Amino acid sequence: MQTEELRKYRTKLFRDASMMKTKPDRVPHMSFFVTWKILDAGYKLSEAMHDYDIMEKVVRYHLEHYDFDALFEWGGRNAVRIPEAFGGGTYIINDENEVVSYLDKAICDRGEEDELIANPMKFFYEKGMTKKYPCWAEGSVTPAMVQKAYDENNAFIQFAMKMLRMLPEEYGMAKMTAPNGFCYCGIDFMFNTILGIKGLSYLMRRDPGKVDAMVEALDELYFNPGLEALKKAPGPNMDYAFDYDITLLAHTILNQKQFERWLWPDLKKVLDVLAEKGMTVRLFMEGSSKRFWEYFKDYPAGVITMHPEADDVFELRKALPNCAILGGMPVQLLGKGTREQCVERARILCNELGKDGGFILSQDKMVSFRNDAQPENVKAVCDYVLEHT
Amino acid sequence: MDYEALAEAMGDLDEDTMTDMLNEVMSEDKSHAPEAMEACQKGMDIIGQRFEEGEYFVGDLIYAGELMTKAVDILKDGLVSGGSGENAAVPMVLCTVKDDLHDIGKNIVRSMLEANGFNVIDLGIDVAPETVVEAVKKNNVKIVALSGVLTLAIDSMKKTVEALKAAGLDDVKVIIGGAPVSEEACKEVGADEWAHSPQKTVDVCKAWAGI
Structure with missing residues (x-):
């Protein structure tokens, strides 16, 4: 198959699986490999993450050694060079132990919430930057550093554009998500960056009214414009595997009432627009999302593709027959199991979950560390999918 | 002091009530700090039970940890002088x-x-x-x-x-x-x-x- 023909074929596999109207020609297979790719290609984490040419070689190595249909992560997950322009401190790369850690730095301390609510953007520049970067707090930041950060941001965008062209044009990869913008739920933003896990846990109990106000202020800035952009989307874009992508983290600490009060209203608005327009979304909820499955059961088939991290995919299919499933291959097995065990697991997944369509094979977690997967196991599963599904 | 009510306040994650009650214990008679501590520990059991039942989740447990730290901080003088059972x-x-x-x-x-x-x-x-x-x-x-x-x-x-x-x-x-x-x-x-x-x-x- 020619590259473009292959890309269209692969894209159709994803579309058929996610839209749940037609059984795909075979089960599509998505790579959810992240920093593992770097180690597998024989590079150190620090050298690939600081050099876009090396990162490109890493991605090419991955694509040339394993037959996936789409690549979720193209080398841009940890954009370390941008924060390093301000002295770094966001990521810790340990080449000896092959680990990248992200430092969870909340930018809004207790007592500062009202300032953020009044003017989030002003708060980010005047308070947030000082919390993230010592040079900003000390007043030692220079115009040259700001220019460097700006240049690094541009370099990252150029790299991203190059990779997103390379994947379909040179390797026939399905393009992952149509350019329909991004709705950043306020509560997730608070969880990830603004208050952190501890700060948000405290504020939800201590002053829930303030959480309401913060969600509203942040939604005004990031969520509402994203939702308006989505409302203007013409409908499904069949040139991409999915129309939309949502990754959620905050639910991992929320109880049911908190979910209903702060996350579900935003999430529902997005899902309702997608359902109305017949568009598809990959919904990745970190950890377990089982407590919240009930909320998704009434959406029409072919809107939501659930990508569970810690939940049983067979149980998920029974609970939400209206949702396609992406995932299922345990990293634990890819790392510790034999080739035969991995292939057997792939066979069961494809036969049971893919028998009527609605299934995309992928790894259950972002594959990050060397022992998360043995190369021969990954190759065996890729080969099985191509030959037997 | 109603220690059952104190345990309930802890179990309900009611920081203000818990704090008032603990301060009352310490201002009235520090020797009752161990009983107050025990009530807080019972409150933590209630929290654990509500977590198992699905009413509370991780954020609530993080907050509970903060409350427990605060309780120990308020009671520490009484626990030292009165003996908190730490030996056991x-x-x-x-x-x-x-x-x-x-x-x-x-x-x-x-x-x-x-x-x-x-x-x-x-x-x-x-x-x-x-x-x-x-x-x-x-x-x-x-x-x-x-x-x-x-x-x-x-x-x-x-x-x-x-x-x-x-x-x-x-x-x-x-x-x-x-x-x-x-x-x-x-x-x-x-x-x-x-x-x-x-x-x-x-x-x-x-x-x-x-x-």
């Missing part, structure tokens, strides 16, 4: 394993273990196997709880269990907890038990300690 606490080691820097799950478990009568020797995060072995020997500990969030934590847990066995500490019970653990991971690691919930960790450790 069962020592155990807790840590996040090597190469993993996550501490929130570990801290939740620590506060719940402490509320249930354990003297938790918290070794922190990114803890090497030899450090665990050293702490176990030094404190004559029979229970070790290993926490981790990253998938690589499984390898570190396995190395820690191997180090304990290599040091001849075969009678030490090990429980592993965190997102990547499972029945299969438990077998791989060679641990005695595994848990996704802090309440299960507490129940298992209590059974091992016979309390």
